Amino acid sequence: MKRVVVQAPCSTSNLGPGFDVFGLALDILHDIAEVEVLDENRVLLKIEGVEAQRIPTNPQRNSAGRAALEFMKRHGSAGVKIKLLKGVPPGSGLGSTGTSAAATVVAMNYLFETELSNRDLVEIAAQGEIAAAGAPHADNVAPSIFGGLTIISSYNPLRVTSFPPPRNLVFSIALPKGIRKTTRKARAVLPKNVELSKTIRNLGSSSLVLAGLLLSNPRLLGEGMMGDVIVEPKRIPLYPGCLEAKSAAIDAGATGATLSGAGPTIIAAVDPESVDPREVANAMREAFITQGIECEGYVGRPTEGAKVIDRDSMISRE
Numbered sequence: 001m002k003r004v005v006v007q008a009p010c011s012t013s014n015l016g017p018g019f020d021v022f023g024l025a026l027d028i029l030h031d032i033a034e035v036e037v038l039d040e041n042r043v044l045l046k047i048e049g050v051e052a053q054r055i056p057t058n059p060q061r062n063s064a065g066r067a068a069l070e071f072m073k074r075h076g077s078a079g080v081k082i083k084l085l086k087g088v089p090p091g092s093g094l095g096s097t098g099t100s101a102a103a104t105v106v107a108m109n110y111l112f113e114t115e116l117s118n119r120d121l122v123e124i125a126a127q128g129e130i131a132a133a134g135a136p137h138a139d140n141v142a143p144s145i146f147g148g149l150t151i152i153s154s155y156n157p158l159r160v161t162s163f164p165p166p167r168n169l170v171f172s173i174a175l176p177k178g179i180r181k182t183t184r185k186a187r188a189v190l191p192k193n194v195e196l197s198k199t200i201r202n203l204g205s206s207s208l209v210l211a212g213l214l215l216s217n218p219r220l221l222g223e224g225m226m227g228d229v230i231v232e233p234k235r236i237p238l239y240p241g242c243l244e245a246k247s248a249a250i251d252a253g254a255t256g257a258t259l260s261g262a263g264p265t266i267i268a269a270v271d272p273e274s275v276d277p278r279e280v281a282n283a284m285r286e287a288f289i290t291q292g293i294e295c296e297g298y299v300g301r302p303t304e305g306a307k308v309i310d311r312d313s314m315i316s317r318e
Helices: 063-075 096-111 118-128 141-146 183-188 196-214 218-225 232-238 242-251 277-290
Strands: 003-014 018-037 043-049 080-086 149-155 158-163 170-176 256-259 266-270 295-300 307-310
Touching (some): 080 096, 096 118, 096 141, 118 141, 118 158, 196 218, 232 242, 242 266
Parallel strands (some): 043 080
Antiparallel strands (some): 003 307
């Protein structure tokens, strides 16, 4: 086998209080990685698609490239040429770097027939996140690889628990444009010490999020998503329009709304039996537009993880 093409879904992480723990694969956007064997022992990167000009092609500074180098280091594989077709905008809060790293390592696993487990692939892909975040976090790469809901309960050693995509859950999503941020900067504002009372509050809210996801209960999920008193209060002031969009989502009937990952995307839980999720997405979009910020609205659902879509090129050639 000389070439494999893999598609990986975007993801939302944290879901409010579950910082670096909860991740959920979403069906709204994806990346495609075409990986070919090289005769040379190095990684070559070519990037096309959404905001490709913003994404570094130096493998050490790119999550897919860094993950590929880690794969080669651990498993003695040959070098690779990676063509990324970006569908997930960088810096969106929808796991853009994690999606690229996930698609790449899944492709390399097939390409070199290493038969690694999803857990092993998550560990390798998480190393790619150092390029963007400065730390090997796994809450985006895990859902992009496993699909559905993932829980990171330990990083040393890495422990990932996965659940199939929750049924009958619907999310309204607002993706603002032109708000520049990096995950590294969004992590820099986080508190170094946290009061016990806030830790207890977040633990209780995280429990509601998990119950809502496992029971497909948008009311419990939304209540939990609104309960982060540690991370989101520090991050949301970084992004104009986000507070207004959250308020608009609740006014339109969402059960809860929060930053997706490190932001600035806002994700809202919706009970489709009582409100149209498109109306919630439009309300958030209008809130951003009122603040002078362009925005796209989506309706998304949990989805499956990365998958091989071809063994021939799906990306334009030079």
